[in-house]
Amino acid sequence: MNQLVQPKRKTAVGRGSRPHRAATGVSRCCRAAFVYLHIGKEGTVAELKLTLPDKSGRDHTFRLMRCGPADAARILALQEEVLSGMEDRTLFARTSVEELVESLREDWCLAVLDGEEMAAFTLMVVNRVSPRSAGTYLGYDEAQLLKCVTYDTTFVHPRFRGLGLQRELGRLKDEAALALGAAEALATVSPENGPSLRNILLRGFEICGDQLLYSGVRRYIMRKKL
Numbered sequence: 001m002n003q004l005v006q007p008k009r010k011t012a013v014g015r016g017s018r019p020h021r022a023a024t025g026v027s028r029c030c031r032a033a034f035v036y037l038h039i040g041k042e043g044t045v046a047e048l049k050l051t052l053p054d055k056s057g058r059d060h061t062f063r064l065m066r067c068g069p070a071d072a073a074r075i076l077a078l079q080e081e082v083l084s085g086m087e088d089r090t091l092f093a094r095t096s097v098e099e100l101v102e103s104l105r106e107d108w109c110l111a112v113l114d115g116e117e118m119a120a121f122t123l124m125v126v127n128r129v130s131p132r133s134a135g136t137y138l139g140y141d142e143a144q145l146l147k148c149v150t151y152d153t154t155f156v157h158p159r160f161r162g163l164g165l166q167r168e169l170g171r172l173k174d175e176a177a178l179a180l181g182a183a184e185a186l187a188t189v190s191p192e193n194g195p196s197l198r199n200i201l202l203r204g205f206e207i208c209g210d211q212l213l214y215s216g217v218r219r220y221i222m223r224k225k226l
């Protein structure tokens with residue numbers, strides 16, 4: 001059973017500040033912890049531990065870190081490593097430096113850490129008016145864009161694949177989106193990206209469009225009510 005644990009003592013939140021990262025004692029969480037993760041816009045605001053059973057049956061403990069602008073270089077380095085290991089690069093649309101910097105200021109960005117190593121990263125465009133909202137592909141007006149979030153990207157270091165991280169990050173984004181007051185979650189996924197498509201369908205998304213996006217690659221538009 002996946003388990004989330006939360007530091008007992010909440011870290012101070014401040015714009016631009018980076019509170020210390022030492023997680024202390026634990027207590028079972030869930031929704032409250034993720035509401036808490038939303039409080040700050042910049043810097044690391046909380047740490048949680050995530051324990052997933054790995055394939056040998058042992059638990060694997062990660063830390064979750066809300067990312068801010070100071071984390072851009074590490075995230076970009078992981079993205080390049082992931083891309084360099086992909087046989088078919090059309091399955092994954094690179095997030096540009098500009099997009100990442102914008103999202104680290106305005107959106108919900110979470111990294112999974114294994115010790116000090118970044119094992120995975122996910123980014124959710126929050127309910128705001130932005131050409132990066134997948135609602136634009138569905139012709140949503142501003143009022144609709146303000147009610148929907150977009151699960152924009154997730155990438156996992158090859159060493160940490162198959163542990164269920166993407167699946168778990170999907171669950172966390174659902175929690176975060178609800179806490180942000182979103183009514184709908186959107187995403188795009190390549191019909192050829194088996195693990196991603198399976199995970200997103202398991203999270204209750206449905207295919208509501210099929211378009212050529214990101215310079216001409218095929219993507220399903222996925223949608224679910226929250």
Ligand SMILES: CC(C)(COP(=O)(O)OP(=O)(O)OC[C@H]1O[C@@H](n2cnc3c(N)ncnc32)[C@H](O)[C@@H]1OP(=O)(O)O)[C@@H](O)C(=O)NCCC(=O)NCCS
Nearest residue numbers: 091092153154155156160161162163164165166167195196
């Ligand atoms: C797609 C991706 C995010 C999946 O991450 P993940 O954390 O390994 O996914 P999960 O562990 O939740 O896996 C889901 C399923 O796929 C399997 N799987 C995923 N990657 C695998 C791998 N490299 N080897 C074997 N199995 C794998 C899992 O075992 C699981 O199988 P199940 O449905 O039978 O249980 C990851 O492979 C990745 O970073 N790919 C490159 C970037 C990308 O395509 N991102 C998604 C588009 S934004």
